[in-house]
Amino acid sequence: MSHLRRLGTLWLGTDANQRLRLRQTSLAMLLMVVSVSVLHFAVELAGGRADALLWVWSVFSLGGMVAFYTAIRSGWSLRLDDPSMTREQIAFALTSAALGYAQAGPLRGACFPVLNLILMFGMFQLRASHAYGLCMFALALFGGVMTTMAVRQPAAYPPAVEMGHFLMLAFMLPAVAVLTARLSRIRRRLSHQRAELARALTQLQAIATRDELTGLPNRRQMQALMDQEQLRSERHGHDFCIAIIDFDHFKHVNDTHGHAAGDTVLRAFAQAGQAALRASDVLARWGGEEFLVLLPETPLPLAGAGMERLRQQVAALRIDIGAPQPVSITVSIGVTGHRPGEPLAEALERADRLLYQAKSDGRDRVCSDA
Ligand SMILES: Nc1nc2c(ncn2[C@@H]2O[C@H](COP(=O)(O)OP(=O)(O)OP(=O)(O)O)[C@@H](O)[C@H]2O)c(=O)[nH]1
Structure with missing residues (x-):
């Protein structure tokens, strides 16, 4: 100096x-x-x-x-x-x-x-x-x-x-x-x-990163978070898992109670879903009645157990939609672990296949490739 x-x-x-x-x-x-x-x-x-x-x-x-x-x-x-x-x-x-x-x-x-x-x-x-x-x-x-x-x-x-x-x-x-x-x-x-x-x-940041209906991270934000997690996992060599959640017969909720009631159910799920997860897990709206969970630093058996807990808590929900009877819902979940070096899209495709397996096995269940 x-x-x-x-x-x-x-x-x-x-x-x-x-x-x-x-x-x-x-x-x-x-x-x-x-x-x-x-x-x-x-x-x-x-x-x-x-x-x-x-x-x-x-x-x-x-x-x-x-x-x-x-x-x-x-x-x-x-x-x-x-x-x-x-x-x-x-x-x-x-x-x-x-x-x-x-x-x-x-x-x-x-x-x-x-x-x-x-x-x-x-x-x-x-x-x-x-x-x-x-x-x-x-x-x-x-x-x-x-x-x-x-x-x-x-x-x-x-x-x-x-x-x-x-x-x-x-x-x-x-x-x-x-x-x-x-x-x-x-x-x-x-x-x-x-x-x-x-x-x-x-406000723009919120619009760009949040889903308006549920307040959860939106698809774009989730994609960015998963990209980051993939980089981190490559650098530090730890596992992470991805789960796709889809409502069962959600069309029926909309058809019976109306679209506004369907929206209320989506919001209630978002709240309950977040509460059921660990603070480090991220629940995002992937589109429509499909949600994605990112579970950083989590081996697949633990991720599967976490998703099973979430499924049970969602099934136990009684959602008030302003009708005489509350609505209950179930979800099907496909969960997989990201494999070292594989593109994210591959892990997502696998989770999607597992989700459809859960659907075809009778819904209201978790399928993993553990
Ligand atoms: N209320 C509401 N409904 C939505 C929204 N996004 C998607 N949906 C509804 O979600 C339903 C999805 O229907 P399907 O793809 O047939 O699936 P499903 O009825 O849940 O049946 P399975 O997935 O086979 O169990 C449709 O009725 C969509 O209108 C939303 O933002 N609000």
């Missing part, structure tokens, strides 16, 4: 958000150092000498900025609503500028661009209400300083000139506040749009 980078890390730390805040505060500090130096230079240029008041102001202004830097760098400001302390820093800089104005004499006009710069610090962070609040604060502050100076030192601060300065501020500061408010609205709209996009993305 270069010396410069090490120094940067020492000054700004490593946390990205903190670095951003500290960069901003460092810039404000630099502005303050320049302002203080310019004021001292101006006093020298005018042939005078910095008096005690100027030194007090200088120490106050620079000390304040050091205090802000320390509050942020130490992490103390993280407990605040705004850890950047933007509002506080701007209010402080405005106070310092107003006090500097009282001492700048003929060079006090230089305060106005500085004032603008101070307010611009808030443009990217302040809320509209805070911008208007700070604008009012600055107007009151400068109004007070200008009046005091015009009364106490009318030769150096002629009342008419001070009135002109104040009128200029009374126009300039609200204009900056209006611009800040506009930026704030744009920022809010952008963050709202970003949140909406994130929500839409989550």
